[in-house]
Amino acid sequence: MLPRGRRSVTVAAFAAAxxxxxxxxxxxxxxxxxxGTTDVAIGKVATAMxxxxxxxxxxxxxxxxxxxxALIAARPDLVYGAxxxxxxxxxxxxxxxxIRHWGVLARSAGALFIRSYERGERVHLAMVSRGYAGAMPVIDEVTASRAPWSYALALPFAALVVCLPGWIL
Incomplete structure (x- = not known):
């Protein structure tokens, strides 16, 4: 019943949402x-909603x-734990x-939630034991000057120049 591949999980999540x-x-x-106790017709409410x-x-x-x-790419164990x-x-x-098996499935879902929560707690404790204090340490203060920004914006600007006449004309 659960989708098998990475793409099908994403499509199933899209459809469900x-x-x-x-x-x-x-x-x-x-x-x-x-x-309802107002004078609005049910058809109007249904259409609007x-x-x-x-x-x-x-x-x-x-x-x-x-x-x-993104979650499948970063932590597939959380998605495929079920x-x-x-x-x-x-x-x-x-x-x-x-319906008589829903209790077992609900307990499995709860166990999966607790398991992922405990895993996150273990990761946090490992980070604290290695010196993590709530923020990433700043090793070298690096700021971008105009030159890197110019290089980074050159391609999007060129694409805009190429596409703009097509959109206008």
Whole structure:
């Protein structure tokens, strides 16, 4: 059920974020229909809520996909920890088939959260033991002069000069 590859995990995160925001707007609209006491028609509320939240969902989906993609690149063990736990459950004969197995899955998710939190705490303690004091040490104060900034901005400026006539004409 979980996506297998790096790209499919990112796409699944994008889709989940994209669908969850409008779904929450639809849920609100249903709750409003049950108990709303204003004179606004339910159709107007549904249209306004869904339309705006689809746009918000697109932004949230992009942010989520970029975050998950960066997390997979930096710490794939955090993302794929659930897969390893699923394999361990299946090797012991467990197969989630219905609502009665949700407790096991919830405990697995909690254990995964605690495990990742403990790993972060171990990393922090290792950093403190090596002298980390909350900020990166400054070895040499380095500032960029005009020359490096000019070199760095040359290519984007050239691209702008090339593309600008195409956009205007």
């Amino acid at each position: 994209l669908l969850s925001v409008p779904a929450a707007a639809v849920a609100f609209t249903l709750i409003y229909a049950l108990g 869904t339309g705006v939240h689809v746009l918000i969902g697109l932004g949230e989906a992009a942010i989520t996909a970029l975050t998950v993609g 897969r390893r736990m699923r394999i361990a459950r299946e090797s012991r004969g467990f197969e989630a088939r219905g």
